[in-house]
Amino acid sequence: MNKVIxxxxxxxxxxxxxxxxxxxxxxxxxxxxxxxxxxQSDVKNLTIIGNDTSFVDRGxxxxxxxxxxxxxxxxxxxxxxxxxxxxxxGKLEVELSPQGTLIERVRAGGFGLGGILTPxxxxxxxxxxxxxxxxxxxxxxLEHPLRADVALVKGSIVDEFGNTMYKGTTxxxxxxxxxxxxxxxxxxxxxxxxxxxxxxMIMTPGVVVDYIVKEAN
Amino acid sequence: MNKVIxxxxxxxxxxxxxxxxxxxxxxxxxxxxxxxxxxQSDVKNLTIIGNDTSFVDRGxxxxxxxxxxxxxxxxxxxxxxxxxxxxxxGKLEVELSPQGTLIERVRAGGFGLGGILTPxxxxxxxxxxxxxxxxxxxxxxLEHPLRADVALVKGSIVDEFGNTMYKGTTxxxxxxxxxxxxxxxxxxxxxxxxxxxxxxMIMTPGVVVDYIVKEAN
Amino acid sequence: MNPKEIIAxxxxxxxxxxxxxxxxxxxxxxxxxxxxxxxxxTFQSENGMVGMGKVADKDEIDLDTINAGGQYVTINDDGAFxxxxxxxxxxxxxxxxxxxxxALEVDQNGNLANWIVPGKMVPGMGGAMDLVVGAKKVIVAxxxxxxxxxxxxxxxxxxxxxxxxxDMIVTELAVMKVTENGLLVTEISEGVTxxxxxxxxxxxxxxxxxxxxxxxxxx
Amino acid sequence: MNPKEIIAxxxxxxxxxxxxxxxxxxxxxxxxxxxxxxxxxTFQSENGMVGMGKVADKDEIDLDTINAGGQYVTINDDGAFxxxxxxxxxxxxxxxxxxxxxALEVDQNGNLANWIVPGKMVPGMGGAMDLVVGAKKVIVAxxxxxxxxxxxxxxxxxxxxxxxxxDMIVTELAVMKVTENGLLVTEISEGVTxxxxxxxxxxxxxxxxxxxxxxxxxx
Numbered sequence: 001m002n003k004v005i006x007x008x009x010x011x012x013x014x015x016x017x018x019x020x021x022x023x024x025x026x027x028x029x030x031x032x033x034x035x036x037x038x039x040q041s042d043v044k045n046l047t048i049i050g051n052d053t054s055f056v057d058r059g060x061x062x063x064x065x066x067x068x069x070x071x072x073x074x075x076x077x078x079x080x081x082x083x084x085x086x087x088x089x090g091k092l093e094v095e096l097s098p099q100g101t102l103i104e105r106v107r108a109g110g111f112g113l114g115g116i117l118t119p120x121x122x123x124x125x126x127x128x129x130x131x132x133x134x135x136x137x138x139x140x141x142l143e144h145p146l147r148a149d150v151a152l153v154k155g156s157i158v159d160e161f162g163n164t165m166y167k168g169t170t171x172x173x174x175x176x177x178x179x180x181x182x183x184x185x186x187x188x189x190x191x192x193x194x195x196x197x198x199x200x201m202i203m204t205p206g207v208v209v210d211y212i213v214k215e216a217n
Numbered sequence: 218m219n220k221v222i223x224x225x226x227x228x229x230x231x232x233x234x235x236x237x238x239x240x241x242x243x244x245x246x247x248x249x250x251x252x253x254x255x256x257q258s259d260v261k262n263l264t265i266i267g268n269d270t271s272f273v274d275r276g277x278x279x280x281x282x283x284x285x286x287x288x289x290x291x292x293x294x295x296x297x298x299x300x301x302x303x304x305x306x307g308k309l310e311v312e313l314s315p316q317g318t319l320i321e322r323v324r325a326g327g328f329g330l331g332g333i334l335t336p337x338x339x340x341x342x343x344x345x346x347x348x349x350x351x352x353x354x355x356x357x358x359l360e361h362p363l364r365a366d367v368a369l370v371k372g373s374i375v376d377e378f379g380n381t382m383y384k385g386t387t388x389x390x391x392x393x394x395x396x397x398x399x400x401x402x403x404x405x406x407x408x409x410x411x412x413x414x415x416x417x418m419i420m421t422p423g424v425v426v427d428y429i430v431k432e433a434n
Numbered sequence: 435m436n437p438k439e440i441i442a443x444x445x446x447x448x449x450x451x452x453x454x455x456x457x458x459x460x461x462x463x464x465x466x467x468x469x470x471x472x473x474x475x476t477f478q479s480e481n482g483m484v485g486m487g488k489v490a491d492k493d494e495i496d497l498d499t500i501n502a503g504g505q506y507v508t509i510n511d512d513g514a515f516x517x518x519x520x521x522x523x524x525x526x527x528x529x530x531x532x533x534x535x536x537a538l539e540v541d542q543n544g545n546l547a548n549w550i551v552p553g554k555m556v557p558g559m560g561g562a563m564d565l566v567v568g569a570k571k572v573i574v575a576x577x578x579x580x581x582x583x584x585x586x587x588x589x590x591x592x593x594x595x596x597x598x599x600x601d602m603i604v605t606e607l608a609v610m611k612v613t614e615n616g617l618l619v620t621e622i623s624e625g626v627t628x629x630x631x632x633x634x635x636x637x638x639x640x641x642x643x644x645x646x647x648x649x650x651x652x653x
Numbered sequence: 654m655n656p657k658e659i660i661a662x663x664x665x666x667x668x669x670x671x672x673x674x675x676x677x678x679x680x681x682x683x684x685x686x687x688x689x690x691x692x693x694x695t696f697q698s699e700n701g702m703v704g705m706g707k708v709a710d711k712d713e714i715d716l717d718t719i720n721a722g723g724q725y726v727t728i729n730d731d732g733a734f735x736x737x738x739x740x741x742x743x744x745x746x747x748x749x750x751x752x753x754x755x756a757l758e759v760d761q762n763g764n765l766a767n768w769i770v771p772g773k774m775v776p777g778m779g780g781a782m783d784l785v786v787g788a789k790k791v792i793v794a795x796x797x798x799x800x801x802x803x804x805x806x807x808x809x810x811x812x813x814x815x816x817x818x819x820d821m822i823v824t825e826l827a828v829m830k831v832t833e834n835g836l837l838v839t840e841i842s843e844g845v846t847x848x849x850x851x852x853x854x855x856x857x858x859x860x861x862x863x864x865x866x867x868x869x870x871x872x
Binding site for chain 3: 313
């Protein structure tokens, strides 16, 4: 089972209208080579799920600028002016979800939960069209799971089997999107032999990883 | 802020009728010194939340045998005959929760979620007295959070600040109970200076830890 | 060949390259001994490990590394450790390809009972309820009868572990698949007649047109 | 002393030993510069860190370690890294003792608006909604007015970030606590009269019987 794939071959995986989860927080922990491949594939009408739309020249931001995105589900779009402009022009749908709710929705999608109850967003625009459930006299929003066709994960160290560790604050959404997507592609900053990563640091087991891109950053 | 406490002083924390979460899976990852202290304190009518009741001579099992427990919430009691016997005699209440549901209930308690929706247990005795919610035509049980007064955590390496890493399969319930309890006590198998644990291995941050017992195992 | 070995060998044929597999305690665990050449799979132990190796030899014992049955085990190069939440995320989230487990009863609708005999035995469900709901393929591996009585029923009589979850039943006598139309017998063991099988089974059986005769030397 | 420094210094006095604190971007972050001697607190950055240190000097930059504002920062000896789920578990679960953040509007019922100006500015709520719902104590640190208009209202006019969550408002003019009876002014700055404060505040104010006069040299 050789999971290593070239950026060239990767393009065969991307299709129009796909839903793609992308790791990263303001671009930190986003696999830029994977974004390159997605841009070169030039697939359109994507739904992108990620924490934010980064900056115009980085990570998810580049996909927005390249007009490949139909809808974004994120917690924050303020650092990328293009996102707001396309939204205002009616060319991009934006669904804003509180950050803690967004990651729990992704986790629920990957962990087989039908939904989660969170107090976040009660009494705000976020509760629109959502069921409210009272538990012990406290109100919670029922938030639904999210899943995607593809996850673009950035790993700091990845072994041949796909076991992945994430350094510092690059973890963010990466471990959860790797659980919540049908096809999981990991960009390896450092690629090592199976067994070389300290087992106490592995956050994503190789069994959920389908493809590894090992081109150096 | 010196969090280190002696086993002797620890007994002042334990009270009758407390709810206590205890880490471990069949005793692996249970702090036996903490169990010693709890036994010596001889507090009664405890509600214990843990994966299982271990064996008669190990971990939670010893509390059962010592008749300190009024109620157990666990996923499995089959390895400790005393649990079943006390239950049959009406001396011990046992609430069985599927393992994956139990850990999500603890997590929800510690992570501020009002509940979780799981497909596990639908159509079985587990669904009794529980709300069922249909999401996208699939039925889920609404399971409520669990919290405790005290968590007894076993850490493989613990630093002065309380940062904790768990080796191998000793993790099990430990990281989650440390989030879901008012008072968190960690038994350190190895005690080190703050900063000496690799930051990528810390699963429980010191900020949630109240007391550290550093007597060697 | 003893009945348990017959079952274990047959179950192992179901495993495919790259799969994540969870084996229940007892007979299901034996299947790991019979994996076919060229097939590479990963075993999960739901207490917190993927890439589980074998039961540890004395000099390999690590007190911090046990399987869900409480035995000291090794971990393979490709393995990793997780807490219970992540471990059951893998299970409930459909990342486990196959779970193999025993049963007290299983019925022709794919219902499974394996966690309680009211008033007699109340061990608890442990991880079984999550496993059978979450795993992509649920294989029941068990002896066909207990004390002369069929364990494969029209309807389970014991409290269920889960409804409509079993995909396949492997016993020493036959291999059965749970289909929309009922329980389809696809293979029957050497020396067993269809009539005998029907006799020993309380559930209604549909005999496949392509029924395979399992010869013991080839499984 | 400039108004922002007045605010930051006063907010810092609220921090207690051992607390876990989350500071919003901008003015709230300044409070970290004024923590009192002998007080040891831990800062969280919700993108995935507790024990956050200072903004990294050029030679300290680690590309993998940023704060929630996107700046390269250091991590202290007592720190650790987490994924977003754990980070917001700490937040939603009540493990964060204090969150300090700015506001577009706040009202006398403790309602807060700081994430959207419909039709004008739609940055998104990021982690703010979780923080104000989850943190044990919510302190709004902001200038009292914007373009001459009070930011402290009877009722917020902008879409809310959360309802009834603000515990305390610290501006350059006063310190106010949200109580069941309304907005209680507990401290007023040197050179500001109660009448002036009332004049500059749209919300109804209750003046504490124990009103403290903040002298600039002592805060």
